[in-house]
Every structure is written in C-alpha cells, then in structure tokens.
Amino acid sequence: MLTGELATRGKASTASDVYSFGILLLELFTGKSPTDADFTGGLTLRSFVSLGIPRRVISMTDPKLNLLDAVAKQQEEEEKEALVRCLVSVFKLGLLCSEECDKDRPQISEAVRALTLTRDAFLPLEPSLVGNDTLLQIKLDG
Template identity: 40%
Template sequence: EYGLGSKASVEGDVYSYGILLLEMITGRRPTDQMFNGGLSLHKSAVMALPDQVIEIADPRLLGDDIDGSNSSRIQRSDTAHADGLKECLNSMVRIGVACSLEPPQDRMSISDVIHELQSIKARSLQ
C-alpha cells in the first residue's frame, strides 16, 4: 500500500502486517508471477479459506514435504496434530486477510490482532 504512494497511517501499517503474515504463511510475495489477471496474495488467501489453506501454505512450514502435496502430508500425521495445524493456519490466514481488507476502515484493529494471536497461541499450547 505504501509502495503505491499512500501516506503512513495505522491502517496502512495493519495492511502491511497482514500482507507480511500472508507472505510468511504462503512463502509468496505479492509481486509473485502467479498474481496477475486480478489475482492477488489477498484474493488467493480468501479463496483458500477455510478448506484449502493447507494447499497454499509454504511446505517449509509443515516440515519436509515428501510427495509435493501438503494435504497428503497432513493426512499422514496424527489426527489431533493435523486438526490443530489446520486450525492454526486457518486462524493466521484469517488474520492476514482481515488486516489487508479494502477499504482501510474495514481492517482489523491492531489490538484485535494481538488478542487473536494470543488466543491462537493459547489454543496451540493446550
């Protein structure tokens, strides 16, 4: 957003955080060649929610990817761990999407982001 000439603002910082979060989860930059023709990092994340988030996740987040398919690796792991991982990734992608919404006033507040991240951490440590 700042790269497009926007002035610095809290909403712009939240947008940047959301895009950074999506970049870390997917391993892709907003300028990746796959994002053309109206597709963006934000839109691809929206389309993946809630059932395909594992498919857009960077395989390095999930450990060694034996056969190239994130979902098959998750299916091979124990059910409780797989469900927890899917829930965590879904929650993180939802935060990234909510932070990068247009228009800026629709974005998640940073205090809500912190609260959600603390909730995700608490759930994952159970």
C-alpha cells in the first residue's frame, strides 16, 4: 500500500516512513494485511480498525497475541480495562500515523514517544530489561 505522496512523487520521505510505521502497527496488532481478502467493498485495514475502536478492540486484535486468554485471566475489571485502553492507544496511533494526508501525520519522534508512553503507562516492566536496579534505556535522536 503506497502513500499518496509516494505514488505521485515517486520518492520516499520521512512522512511516507511514518505512514508505513502506522500500517505496520495496524498489521501487527490485527494480524491482517492491507491486501487481506476480508477487505472488499471499500473496507480497508484502516476502516476496519477505525470501526472497531473501542467496542471491538479485543475481537479485532490478532488471536496469535493471546489477548483473549490474558483478559480471561484478569481478575480485576480495572486490569481488563487497562488492557483495552492500551490496545485503543496503539490502534489510534496506527491510524494517526497512516493518515492519507502527510501533513496530518505526526513526526516519527512523536510517534515513538506516544508508543513509549503507552508502553510505560499500561505494561509492567519486563524483568529481562532490568538489571542491578537500573533500567536499560535506548536513546533515540530526534
């Protein structure tokens, strides 16, 4: 799936990279490709996600991510809601990054920051990332 500016100008840009990043997020979390056979009659990956937020966010998430099992194991309603809010945040970021008009997309540094904030807000620290009480950090140059 080419962005409009990539198809017309014939060259990649940081804006087209952001678009690709957004589509990649949507593909990873839905398990569907933009060319999936389910997308007919004007339905696209973007519209599939947009129509599913927030009510169908769990059912439209790729079953290979085992989120239905994770939700079933959650004892507290608050934990289930936190997982749904995390997914909604990721899907909304994917939609924002894959806006048709390149001027409506965030800068990649803003997208990475949003994804990092989502991770930090909703997911516990992985023990493998923590050693000697120090969290390993990867710095991104903007």
